[in-house]
Ligand SMILES: O=C(O)CCC(=O)C(=O)O
């Protein structure tokens with residue numbers, strides 16, 4: 001597994017060749033802290049709800065498959081840290097388009113909290129009935145994460161698997177249609193912003 005620290009060309013090459021790229025320090029410590037404050041605010045406001053599976057047409061909540069809690073980001077997030085993050089991701093998307101010959105147009109994303117014991121079973125992100133999710137990303141906000149804290153992103157590849165630790169500031173970016181992945185049970189609170197680059201504008205309200 002290559003952890004690429006890299007130019008856009010290297011990111012695009014890794015996506016094209018390995019379907020996945022891990023970018024450490026995508027966010028600075030200050031950006032992570034500002035996002036954690038936005039998380040705390042929304043957690044206090046009780047804005048998180050149990051995550052579901054499937055899209056609007058095929059929606060279920062099944063705690064045996066995933067047990068995280070999420071909050072969808074609106075088009076105009078109410079906190080600067082959230083709108084700055086959205087702009088960063090949109091800029092990355094716009095930069096990747098010509099390099100990967102894609103026409104990604106919009107990003108949908110949610111804040112996610114995995115409390116101890118929460119997990120997400122093996123899956124791919126592209127809905128069976130909705131092929132608009134093209135690239136998936138998860139950006140981690142876990143300061144001081146240590147071996148044994150759980151919550152690793154497990155990537156299944158070529159008959160085997162490897163784990164990616166959910167370290168603060170790290171961004172995992174991968175193909176939504178092919179990369180099978182899971183979130184290992186968290187042992188400590190695990191926070192992330194997860195989202196999808198779409199080949200069409202978002203259809204609000206999002207339901208997942
Ligand atoms: O948080 C992660 O590492 C991945 C989450 C995920 O797979 C999802 O929300 O679809």
Ligand SMILES: [Fe+2]
Pocket residue numbers: 123124125136181
């Ligand atoms: Fe996923």
